[in-house]
Amino acid sequence: MKKIIICLGLVLFFVACKDVKTQSTQNKIINASGIKIVPRDIELVFRYPARLKSIQQSDIYARVEGILMEQNFKEGSFVEQGDVLFRIDPSRYRARVDQLRADVSTAEANLQKASRDFKRTAKLYKQKVITVDVYDVSEFNYKTAKAKLENANAALKYALIDLDYTEVRASISGKVGARKYDVGNLVGNGNNNVLTTITQLSPIYADFAIPNKDLHFFVANDISAIKVRYVLNDGTIYDQVGSIDFLDSVLDQNTSSMHARAIVQNDSYMLTPNEFVELRLEGIMRKNAIAIPQEALMQDGQGSFVYTFVPQTNNNKQGIVKKAYVQTGKIVGSWILINSGLESAEYVIVTNLLRLRPNASITFQELQLKKAK
Numbered sequence: 001m002k003k004i005i006i007c008l009g010l011v012l013f014f015v016a017c018k019d020v021k022t023q024s025t026q027n028k029i030i031n032a033s034g035i036k037i038v039p040r041d042i043e044l045v046f047r048y049p050a051r052l053k054s055i056q057q058s059d060i061y062a063r064v065e066g067i068l069m070e071q072n073f074k075e076g077s078f079v080e081q082g083d084v085l086f087r088i089d090p091s092r093y094r095a096r097v098d099q100l101r102a103d104v105s106t107a108e109a110n111l112q113k114a115s116r117d118f119k120r121t122a123k124l125y126k127q128k129v130i131t132v133d134v135y136d137v138s139e140f141n142y143k144t145a146k147a148k149l150e151n152a153n154a155a156l157k158y159a160l161i162d163l164d165y166t167e168v169r170a171s172i173s174g175k176v177g178a179r180k181y182d183v184g185n186l187v188g189n190g191n192n193n194v195l196t197t198i199t200q201l202s203p204i205y206a207d208f209a210i211p212n213k214d215l216h217f218f219v220a221n222d223i224s225a226i227k228v229r230y231v232l233n234d235g236t237i238y239d240q241v242g243s244i245d246f247l248d249s250v251l252d253q254n255t256s257s258m259h260a261r262a263i264v265q266n267d268s269y270m271l272t273p274n275e276f277v278e279l280r281l282e283g284i285m286r287k288n289a290i291a292i293p294q295e296a297l298m299q300d301g302q303g304s305f306v307y308t309f310v311p312q313t314n315n316n317k318q319g320i321v322k323k324a325y326v327q328t329g330k331i332v333g334s335w336i337l338i339n340s341g342l343e344s345a346e347y348v349i350v351t352n353l354l355r356l357r358p359n360a361s362i363t364f365q366e367l368q369l370k371k372a373k
Contacts, residue, residue: 050208062188114145
């Protein structure tokens with residue numbers, strides 16, 4: 001009986017000790033630290049996939065019929081606007097020009113004679129020496145000779161254009177493609193008279209799409225001030241900075257995104273049409289933004305939330321924990337924008353989060369605010 005009483009006493013002692021320990025743990029104040037919410041302007045960076053596109057591509061045509069005599073370029077090389085790429089046999093076109101020059105000379109001589117005759121006739125008509133019929137015939141001959149000279153000059157001009165077309169020149173500067181015809185072939189006599197194609201490589205376009213959720217950032221900023229950097233497939237950044245060249249006015253109904261286009265100089269020809277790159281758009285500002293470190297954000301069944309610190313009266317180091325549900329926005333480096341749920345001057349806790357519960361008492365230390373980037 002005495003042993004039973006002793007055992008019962010020991011049990012009650014250990015239970016009492018456990019209760020004291022539990023009560024001590026519950027009363028212990030947790031140390032935590034965090035930041036004070038200060039709205040500020042934050043520079044955002046947007047990344048989008050893009051496809052490069054030539055700013056201009058020109059087919060080079062045979063505009064007159066003839067035998068292809070010369071090819072004056074190397075396929076795949078770069079040519080300048082005005083360079084002679086091909087020569088078509090000019091023999092018959094030169095002969096036609098010579099013939100029409102002779103016609104012009106004849107028409108000039110006839111006009112000179114008709115002009116002299118008309119001047120004499122007009123003088124005699126004023127003196128009433130000749131009849132009006134003779135005057136009318138002389139005037140008609142003069143005007144006919146003048147019209148024939150104009151017609152001959154027009155025909156000569158047309159023939160000179162055809163002769164000039166026997167030299168097929170580059171219409172733009174760029175990279176010339178493969179030839180479609182060999183020297184010695186008859187060209188210019190069918191529906192498909194394309195001899196080759198020139199692709200302009202500098203500057204160069206980049207087509208991309210801006211998702212609907214990002215559009216308001218662009219609307220609120222001057223797009224001409226946005227810097228566009230090109231990240232190549234190997235991860236290197238192209239050394240030239242581009243700009244936004246075009247922004248559509250309507251959303252694509254299938255993708256709910258807006259078509260946009262950037263442009264950049266490509267004098268080194270490092271960028272190639274149809275190549276896929278990543279565009280990094282810099283210089284877009286979010287005014288008076290609220291941002292918190294990503295580690296402060298937590299999740300439960302109701303959504304995203306943070307723990308905030310509410311100081312006690314006249315004491316900014318002692319206080320209690322509150323739970324605040326938030327709507328998040330764009331991630332900026334190690335920070336995340338908060339669209340709603342937090343206000344200026346609130347304190348957000350970033351440490352000891354797993355030990356915190358709403359209304360728990362804590363000792364709070366404010367951390368120095370770092371720049372979100």
